[in-house]
Structures are given as structure tokens and as C-alpha cells.
Amino acid sequence: MRPHRFLLPAAAVLVATAVAAGCGGTGSSAPVATTKISMAKSYRFDPQTIEIKAGQTVTWTNNDNFTHTVKVDGQEDHKVGRGDSVSITFDKPGSYHYLCTLHSKDMHGTVIVT
Ligand SMILES: [Cu+2]
Numbered sequence: 001m002r003p004h005r006f007l008l009p010a011a012a013v014l015v016a017t018a019v020a021a022g023c024g025g026t027g028s029s030a031p032v033a034t035t036k037i038s039m040a041k042s043y044r045f046d047p048q049t050i051e052i053k054a055g056q057t058v059t060w061t062n063n064d065n066f067t068h069t070v071k072v073d074g075q076e077d078h079k080v081g082r083g084d085s086v087s088i089t090f091d092k093p094g095s096y097h098y099l100c101t102l103h104s105k106d107m108h109g110t111v112i113v114t
Contacts, residue, residue: 031112035059039068039080039100045109054093054113061085068107072098 031051039062040046052058060070062080070086071077073096078086090096090113100107 029110031110036061037109039064039107041065043068043100043103043106045100045107048108049110049112051112051114052090055089055091056113057087057089058111059085059087067102068100069102070098071101072096072111077101 029049031049032047033051034047035050035052035056035058037050037058037060038046039060041064043064043066045060050058060080062068062082062084065082067079067081069077069079070088072088075088078088080086090111093113096111096113098109098111
């Protein structure tokens with residue numbers, strides 16, 4: 001008997017899932033039902049993935065010590081200074097990826113519109 005043999009595939013699946021979910025951050029990517037996103041210290045969108053209904057407006061507030069931007073793929077870039085905020089309305093259902101163009105390596109997020 002080699003009980004280890006049966007544990008390996010499960011471990012491999014866990015690793016693959018973690019890699020797939022790890023788009024630019026260590027935070028959980030489970031969608032949160034909210035219209036408020038904080039640009040939290042440091043270089044993070046929190047929560048990283050949100051879920052809203054079509055027609056709702058999402059507001060990003062910069063609580064970090066640095067200027068950030070919000071650029072939804074295919075849309076204009078919005079600069080958001082310390083303490084400022086920007087609001088974007090999503091009219092059509094879909095999955096919208098966005099990023100901070102100043103820190104595109106670290107700051108990514110997704111708005112899921114249902
Ligand atoms: Cu940034």
C-alpha cells in the first residue's frame with residue numbers, strides 16, 4: 001500500500017487553482033457584493049473582485065499614500081489622488097477588468113456586472 005499516491009493529484013489541483021486565481025495579488029478573488037472599492041495601503045484594490053447589478057455605480061476611493069488611477073479595459077484612464085474618488089456606472093452585464101496604469105504590475109481588479 002502507498003497511501004501517498006492518492007494525495008498527489010489533489011495537491012496538484014490545489015496548486016493549479018491558486019495559480020489561476022493569483023492575478024496580481026495574494027488576496028482572495030472571491031467576488032464581494034459591493035459598489036465601494038478602496039485603494040488600500042499599499043497598492044491594492046480592496047476588494048479586488050466585486051459583483052454588482054447592471055446600472056449600478058462603482059466608487060473607488062484612494063486611501064493610499066500615493067496617486068493611483070482606475071482604467072477599465074477599453075475606457076478612459078481616471079487619475080485619483082490621495083483622498084479623492086472616482087465613480088463609474090456599468091450599464092451592461094459582463095466581466096470588466098480594470099487596473100491602475102501607474103502600478104499595472106500590482107493593481108488589478110474585476111467588476112462583475114450581472
Ligand atoms: Cu496605483
